[in-house]
Amino acid sequence: MSASEKAIVLSKIKYRDNDLIISCYTQHRGLSSYLIRGAFKSKRPGSIAYYQLLSQLEIVENYKPNQALNFIKEVKSSYVYSTLHTNVIKSSIVLFLSEVLTNVLKEEEQNNLLFDYLETALQWLDSENNYANFHLLFLLKLTKYLGFYPDTNNMELGVFNLQSGYFQSNNTHVYAISLENNTLLKLLLGMNFDALHTVKLHAEQRQAFLNMLMQYYELHLGYFKKPKSLQIFNQVFK
Numbered sequence: 001m002s003a004s005e006k007a008i009v010l011s012k013i014k015y016r017d018n019d020l021i022i023s024c025y026t027q028h029r030g031l032s033s034y035l036i037r038g039a040f041k042s043k044r045p046g047s048i049a050y051y052q053l054l055s056q057l058e059i060v061e062n063y064k065p066n067q068a069l070n071f072i073k074e075v076k077s078s079y080v081y082s083t084l085h086t087n088v089i090k091s092s093i094v095l096f097l098s099e100v101l102t103n104v105l106k107e108e109e110q111n112n113l114l115f116d117y118l119e120t121a122l123q124w125l126d127s128e129n130n131y132a133n134f135h136l137l138f139l140l141k142l143t144k145y146l147g148f149y150p151d152t153n154n155m156e157l158g159v160f161n162l163q164s165g166y167f168q169s170n171n172t173h174v175y176a177i178s179l180e181n182n183t184l185l186k187l188l189l190g191m192n193f194d195a196l197h198t199v200k201l202h203a204e205q206r207q208a209f210l211n212m213l214m215q216y217y218e219l220h221l222g223y224f225k226k227p228k229s230l231q232i233f234n235q236v237f238k
Helices: 088-104 112-127 134-146 179-188 193-198 203-220 230-236
Strands: 002-015 019-026 030-036 056-062 071-079
Touching: 002 030, 002 088, 002 112, 019 112, 030 056, 030 071, 056 112, 071 112, 088 112, 088 134, 088 230, 112 134, 112 193, 134 179, 134 193, 134 203, 179 203, 203 230
Parallel strands: none
Antiparallel strands: 002 019, 002 056, 019 030, 056 071
16 A cells, blocks of 8 residues: 655664665554665665654655555655755764664554654754753753653652652652752753753763663653763763
């Protein structure tokens, strides 16, 4: 069955000599994988470039239910990035976030709100010059769609507990976060991307908050593993 679909590329691996397997998050079916035959010998201009990490595509797919790998009959960009794959720092963000998304997005079902969030957030990153803290807010907001967004009731109580997902008065609990991370968390909760320029952090603060977020993901997603690119990514933002 042929069908049109919007897709965001999460990962890609070379298969055999000339083929490519890509994993995408699609608008109507969630996670889906495709075999691109002859991707590395295609004479069509830009054929490989379509499948860069986090690229936003419009595809015509040959879809068969219960088939592990589907096929793409036609492809074009639904949004052409200006900087995401050419700016070195943004490319590092793309590599890191694509690894996180590959790790956490497991559902093969429609989630329009999540797809719209990914699409809009990545377009924002592509167009902005002040983006040093983008990944922090992106990962925090992503938890809303994954089912463990921090409970914002009783924020005045004090310190956030990573395990429970609630703010509590006891700041000695093993999963109570540092006061500095707590202050930043309260600042970011409810913030939109356009306000990120008001958040001023140095590298150590940024890394500490990111490491805290990774622990939060680990506690609430049993299958989550820290990205292999995390250490290199932190080096980029020193």
